[in-house]
Amino acid sequence: MRQEEFRMERPGLVKAGDPVKITERVNGSLYSYIIEPSVAMSGIFRSNERIKSKEGVVEEVKDTPRGFQVVVNFNE
Numbered sequence: 001m002r003q004e005e006f007r008m009e010r011p012g013l014v015k016a017g018d019p020v021k022i023t024e025r026v027n028g029s030l031y032s033y034i035i036e037p038s039v040a041m042s043g044i045f046r047s048n049e050r051i052k053s054k055e056g057v058v059e060e061v062k063d064t065p066r067g068f069q070v071v072v073n074f075n076e
Contacts, residue, residue, distance in 0.1 A: 002076040003059065004051060006033070006040035008068040011061075013039045018058045020072060022051065040070045052076055 014020060014035065022033045022042075031050050033042040045051070053074040062069040 002051070002053075002074040004033075004042060004056075004072055004074065006035055006042050006070040006072060007066075008035075008040035008061070008070050011063070011068055014058050014061065014070060016058050016060050019055060020058060021055050022053075022072075024051070024054075035070065035072070040068075 008014070020035045020039070023036055025032045025034065029047050031045045031047065033045075033051055034040070042051075051074060053076055056072040056074040059071040059073050062071065
């Protein structure tokens, strides 16, 4: 099980237990991910840290001073 955080700008777009699909964006040897349809965005990963799964399940949504953090579990 792999767990990653994504930044979400507005509340209520996803909730715990929701299945989500992600899209990979490539910039040279760096990768980032978007929860579709443009719900939240990940940080940047190097090629050896790539997320191999294209689907996951939302574990929780955290309301932080820097915005909302969506924690997603992937079967990896």
